[in-house]
Amino acid sequence: MTSKIINMADRERSAADRRLEALFESAPIADDGFTDRVLRRVRRRIWVRRLVLPAAAAIGGALAYEPAMALLRFISRFEVGIPQELRTMPVSLLSSATIAALSVVLLLAVALALRILDEF
Amino acid sequence: MAIHGTRLITLSTTTPEPPDHALVARVVAANDALAFGELVRRHQSRVRNFLRHLSGDHATADDLAQDTFLHAWDKLSTYSARGSFIGWLLRVAYTTFLQSRRRAKRYAQILRAAGDDAHAASQGYTRSDDEAPDLDRLLAALTEEEQAIFIMAYACGLSHREIGSAMLMPIGTVKSVIYRGKQKIRTQFDIKDHQHG
Numbered sequence: 001m002t003s004k005i006i007n008m009a010d011r012e013r014s015a016a017d018r019r020l021e022a023l024f025e026s027a028p029i030a031d032d033g034f035t036d037r038v039l040r041r042v043r044r045r046i047w048v049r050r051l052v053l054p055a056a057a058a059i060g061g062a063l064a065y066e067p068a069m070a071l072l073r074f075i076s077r078f079e080v081g082i083p084q085e086l087r088t089m090p091v092s093l094l095s096s097a098t099i100a101a102l103s104v105v106l107l108l109a110v111a112l113a114l115r116i117l118d119e120f
Numbered sequence: 121m122a123i124h125g126t127r128l129i130t131l132s133t134t135t136p137e138p139p140d141h142a143l144v145a146r147v148v149a150a151n152d153a154l155a156f157g158e159l160v161r162r163h164q165s166r167v168r169n170f171l172r173h174l175s176g177d178h179a180t181a182d183d184l185a186q187d188t189f190l191h192a193w194d195k196l197s198t199y200s201a202r203g204s205f206i207g208w209l210l211r212v213a214y215t216t217f218l219q220s221r222r223r224a225k226r227y228a229q230i231l232r233a234a235g236d237d238a239h240a241a242s243q244g245y246t247r248s249d250d251e252a253p254d255l256d257r258l259l260a261a262l263t264e265e266e267q268a269i270f271i272m273a274y275a276c277g278l279s280h281r282e283i284g285s286a287m288l289m290p291i292g293t294v295k296s297v298i299y300r301g302k303q304k305i306r307t308q309f310d311i312k313d314h315q316h317g
Contacts, residue, residue, distance in 0.1 A: 016302055017274070023255050024173070024275035029165040034182070038164075038189045039157045045190065046151060 055110045062103045140205035148197050166276045167213050173271040188213040203285035211286040261308050266301040
């Protein structure tokens with residue numbers, strides 16, 4: 001009895017619905033390596049994220065090296081217990097122009113590498 | 121006794137598949153790529169089917185489907201297990217589709233401004249020839265939102281509740297959108313409602 005009612009209601013309701021379902025009907029799409037492609041990109045993304053922090057630290061360190069050394073030199077004038085070896089550190093090993101150029105190149109290289117890794 | 125033994129063997133050999141929300145929890149807790157792979161394997165067919173109908177181009181749809189799953193990977197922590205996972209996933213797919221279309225339109229505008237009309241015309245999504253022309257004409261009669269809802273309902277088999285959670289609208293609105301869409305179709309095509317048999 002119940003199934004009869006359901007069938008009647010179903011027939012009443014869904015003549016158009018069935019026609020639409022038939023129009024939209026298609027076989028399930030085979031995976032054909034789709035999942036593997038997605039997972040490859042996901043794994044690459046995980047690696048990129050792991051690289052971002054060390055890369056940012058390296059670039060930040062390179063950029064901050066000279067100002068930090070200058071600050072140390074400035075503080076060392078006040079003789080506040082800074083180790084002797086730090087005070088006499090050869091800051092002038094690299095000129096500021098070289099450091100700036102190296103930092104920019106490093107920044108661009110890392111940005112490009114991250115972009116490439118994320119794309120493929 | 122023998123029956124009991126057989127039952128035990130049967131039970132022990134069939135391992136039930138973990139539900140979607142359990143796999144999502146594994147991905148969120150431990151970045152478990154294998155659990156995510158299982159989710160992709162389960163749902164790729166419906167997501168790709170949805171995007172194929174929406175974009176009308178298989179290659180574009182598959183690219184968008186990959187992007188959809190990558191966005192899903194990024195946003196998985198925002199999925200609340202209250203709604204169905206496929207509903208949530210199709211919302212991500214629809215957003216990805218809209219974003220991609222906006223980008224394509226902007227690019228076409230730039231090309232047109234630069235005088236490259238031929239290339240600009242090719243930037244829009246066009247349906248491939250192997251699709252049923254009936255379906256093309258039918259979808260063309262609907263707005264973008266109605267198209268998405270119709271595809272979810274009739275191609276992906278989502279319930280009104282699932283469509284509501286995918287499109288962020290109440291069930292009543294989903295029903296009225298479907299009703300309105302069917303009215304439009306009825307006026308343009310020979311699809312009769314309340315027809316017996």
